[in-house]
Amino acid sequence: MSDESDYYMDDSASDNYYDDDDDEMVDGTQDSDRESSPASEGEASDDDAFGVELSAAALGKVKRKSYEVNFETLSDAAVDRLMNKEAEHVAGIFGLEPSTALLLLRHMAWNKERLIEKYMDNPEAVRKDAGILAAPPLAPTSSSSSAGVRRSARRANSVQPSAPPSTPFMCPVCCDDEPPNTYALACGHAFCSTCWETYLHTKVREEGEFTVRCMDSDCKLLADDAFIARVCSKEDSKRHHELVSRNFVGNSSQYKFCPLPGCSYTISCPSAASKSSLMTIVPTVKCPENHVFCFGCSLDQDHRPLICHVSKLWLKKCQDDSETANWIKSNTKECTKCQSTIEKNGGCNHMTCKKCKNEFCWVCMGPWAEHGNAWYTCNRYEEREGVEARDAQSKSRASLERYLQYYNRWANHEQSARLSLDLYSKTEKKMEEMQTTSNLTWIEVQFARKAVDEVFKCRMTLKWTYAMAFYLAKGNEKELFEDNQRDLEKAVEDLSELLESPIDPDNIPVLRQKMTDKTVYVLKRNEILLDDTAQGYLDGRWKWNADAAILNEAE
Amino acid sequence: MSAISTKRLQKELAEIRKGCPAGITLLEADDLAVWFLSIEVLGESVYKGEVFSLRFKFGPRYPIESPEVVFVVDNTHQAPIHPHVYSNGHICASILGSEWSPVLSTSAVCITLQSMLASCPKKERPTDNDRYVRTAPLSPKDARFQYHDDTV
Numbered sequence: 089m090s091d092e093s094d095y096y097m098d099d100s101a102s103d104n105y106y107d108d109d110d111d112e113m114v115d116g117t118q119d120s121d122r123e124s125s126p127a128s129e130g131e132a133s134d135d136d137a138f139g140v141e142l143s144a145a146a147l148g149k150v151k152r153k154s155y156e157v158n159f160e161t162l163s164d165a166a167v168d169r170l171m172n173k174e175a176e177h178v179a180g181i182f183g184l185e186p187s188t189a190l191l192l193l194r195h196m197a198w199n200k201e202r203l204i205e206k207y208m209d210n211p212e213a214v215r216k217d218a219g220i221l222a223a224p225p226l227a228p229t230s231s232s233s234s235a236g237v238r239r240s241a242r243r244a245n246s247v248q249p250s251a252p253p254s255t256p257f258m259c260p261v262c263c264d265d266e267p268p269n270t271y272a273l274a275c276g277h278a279f280c281s282t283c284w285e286t287y288l289h290t291k292v293r294e295e296g297e298f299t300v301r302c303m304d305s306d307c308k309l310l311a312d313d314a315f316i317a318r319v320c321s322k323e324d325s326k327r328h329h330e331l332v333s334r335n336f337v338g339n340s341s342q343y344k345f346c347p348l349p350g351c352s353y354t355i356s357c358p359s360a361a362s363k364s365s366l367m368t369i370v371p372t373v374k375c376p377e378n379h380v381f382c383f384g385c386s387l388d389q390d391h392r393p394l395i396c397h398v399s400k401l402w403l404k405k406c407q408d409d410s411e412t413a414n415w416i417k418s419n420t421k422e423c424t425k426c427q428s429t430i431e432k433n434g435g436c437n438h439m440t441c442k443k444c445k446n447e448f449c450w451v452c453m454g455p456w457a458e459h460g461n462a463w464y465t466c467n468r469y470e471e472r473e474g475v476e477a478r479d480a481q482s483k484s485r486a487s488l489e490r491y492l493q494y495y496n497r498w499a500n501h502e503q504s505a506r507l508s509l510d511l512y513s514k515t516e517k518k519m520e521e522m523q524t525t526s527n528l529t530w531i532e533v534q535f536a537r538k539a540v541d542e543v544f545k546c547r548m549t550l551k552w553t554y555a556m557a558f559y560l561a562k563g564n565e566k567e568l569f570e571d572n573q574r575d576l577e578k579a580v581e582d583l584s585e586l587l588e589s590p591i592d593p594d595n596i597p598v599l600r601q602k603m604t605d606k607t608v609y610v611l612k613r614n615e616i617l618l619d620d621t622a623q624g625y626l627d628g629r630w631k632w633n634a635d636a637a638i639l640n641e642a643e
Numbered sequence: 644m645s646a647i648s649t650k651r652l653q654k655e656l657a658e659i660r661k662g663c664p665a666g667i668t669l670l671e672a673d674d675l676a677v678w679f680l681s682i683e684v685l686g687e688s689v690y691k692g693e694v695f696s697l698r699f700k701f702g703p704r705y706p707i708e709s710p711e712v713v714f715v716v717d718n719t720h721q722a723p724i725h726p727h728v729y730s731n732g733h734i735c736a737s738i739l740g741s742e743w744s745p746v747l748s749t750s751a752v753c754i755t756l757q758s759m760l761a762s763c764p765k766k767e768r769p770t771d772n773d774r775y776v777r778t779a780p781l782s783p784k785d786a787r788f789q790y791h792d793d794t795v
């Protein structure tokens with residue numbers, strides 16, 4: 089059941105210098121000193137220092153990273169066992185049938201502690217509320233089977249098929265006066281088997297309801313699982329069971345369903361089960377279908393490094409301000425020099441106008457030449473307070489502008505990440521070309537795929553770093569955060585650009601080396617950023633600004 | 644019509660023809676799946692002298708599923724002015740939705756609605772009447788009612 093392979097490097101990872109599983113990379117252990125000085129000067133210029141291909145021998149078992157969580161996938165059977173364990177626990181304490189305990193737990197939204205407390209206090213009231221037969225002297229049920237008698241001694245709701253209580257019997261629902269078979273719950277309200285079947289089928293299949301009352305109008309007794317299993321068809325009974333286990337998982341903080349439509353895997357992530365844990369970790373998990381989602385908020389993507397609460401704030405803000413921000417998302421812009429329309433068709437921000445050869449940056453529209461040595465003008469928005477914050481109007485304009493600066497970069501990484509997937513198909517073609525035009529093996533051309541994967545993943549990280557930067561309070565810590573962000577961004581843009589460079593067959597070994605080096609460097613930068621933010625949460629280093637002030641108080 | 648609903652409706656119809664509860668009259672049941680009944684509140688009430696008409700539509704899953712019940716609104720009929728009755732004739736009563744039980748019958752529904760009217764102290768439309776009527780589905784069974792306090 090354990091999903092260890094998701095967090096730990098496989099010892100046997102051989103010909104690749106990193107894990108085939110694409111998201112857990114080997115950490116260049118020789119360079120551990122660099123991790124502690126993430127923002128050291130000059131690092132960005134000599135990225136080749138990382139371009140050492142790691143040998144298999146260098147791959148030890150790497151321990152779980154600070155920004156990762158342990159989780160495991162639960163099979164349906166495992167979920168059942170957990171559910172039944174809860175029921176048996178309650179049944180054991182109070183001497184109940186497990187199926188009665190299940191009804192009680194469902195009634196209390198699976199809050200076992202509360203149920204035990206309330207039941208100790210006033211069992212009759214709880215039973216009544218939960219639609220379970222009162223404990224005192226057993227109403228004579230018409231049951232003819234000995235099993236029914238034995239069970240009813242423990243006062244379960246389910247009673248067996250019974251001979252009609254008295255002859256002549258007419259089913260009060262369908263008015264059939266000689267039904268071949270009747271059933272009644274412990275209340276004794278008997279109905280023909282066809283009516284029960286139709287009724288349960290309608291509830292379970294049509295209404296998706298698993299809490300099913302006796303058909304009598306004044307009776308609040310619930311059909312328990314044993315009764316449903318006995319009366320329903322196999323399919324209906326199975327569906328009922330599914331509804332119950334979904335309810336169980338949905339009500340627990342320990343387990344979560346994969347949020348992808350149609351996927352029913354359950355994940356358990358104990359370290360992220362408490363609300364408070366979500367203030368310091370971003371529990372990104374992955375179901376066996378490779379659906380990545382957040383265990384904390386069920387967002388269907390990895391929103392590291394930003395914690396759930398702030399991610400939600402940001403997504404809500406984006407939704408609220410989407411009208412205003414829409415123009416930003418546009419796929420086309422005008423060349424800053426000749427005004428001809430330029431379409432962005434790759435993930436790289438380095439734009440070259442086809443017409444006038446003007447080179448500029450897609451994000452800030454500034455000349456690309458300035459980006460070589462002053463990249464930061466693009467990743468950081470200079471907050472121009474003082475000058476503009478004179479009156480309320482310019483203040484709100486300044487705040488919208490500030491938002492748009494971050495949103496622009498957020499949306500750009502989102503878009504570029506998607507474009508880099510398009511690029512993947514191009515890359516595939518290149519790979520094929522490379523295989524035919526050179527003597528390289530399939531494994532040897534994997535570096536291009538790895539590069540694309542890494543670019544995609546890092547753009548996702550970058551995307552969320554802009555949401556995070558939007559909410560971080562100004563100061564030293566934020567500056568260090570933005571240094572890491574800038575280093576990663578620069579590395580990613582370089583790699584993106586390299587991916588778009590033309591392939592010259594003679595050049596393949598050089599390109600391969602270059603791309604491999606840059607890929608290793610990019611993953612290293614991503615790791616540094618994620619590790620530093622994760623550590624920062626644990627150290628309480630991140631302070632939020634007025635837009636997320638609630639969170640400072642919550643700490 | 645399924646076997647269950649046919650047999651059941653025939654039985655109900657036979658009983659209603661034998662004798663309706665006071666204040667309730669069968670108007671028409673030519674189609675076994677659509678019945679019309681008139682309903683009035685006997686004795687003192689804010690609806691003294693008013694007679695309303697109810698339309699019952701029975702689906703193939705009746706009585707497992709509740710019937711569709713509305714007050715008739717046309718040239719000659721109006722829906723009662725009541726906090727649980729919309730001006731288009733739709734009724735917000737839990738007995739027709741979540742509290743429905745397959746042992747309930749047409750007369751049981753009529754009696755419940757009759758007492759709902761009888762206990763009304765003041766003629767008033769539901770507060771959300773205009774909004775509801777503007778967007779209401781054709782059948783009230785497709786509406787997601789938040790049941791008003793049934794004790795009113």
Ligand SMILES: [Zn+2]
Pocket residue numbers: 259260261262263264267279280281282283284
């Ligand atoms: Zn029946």
Ligand SMILES: [Zn+2]
Pocket residue numbers: 273275276277302303304307308309
């Ligand atoms: Zn009953």
Ligand SMILES: [Zn+2]
Pocket residue numbers: 346347348351352353375376377378379
């Ligand atoms: Zn999944």
Ligand SMILES: [Zn+2]
Pocket residue numbers: 371382383384385386387391395396399
């Ligand atoms: Zn989350």
Ligand SMILES: [Zn+2]
Pocket residue numbers: 423424425426427428441442443444445446
């Ligand atoms: Zn141009």
Ligand SMILES: [Zn+2]
Pocket residue numbers: 449450451452453454459465466
């Ligand atoms: Zn720029």
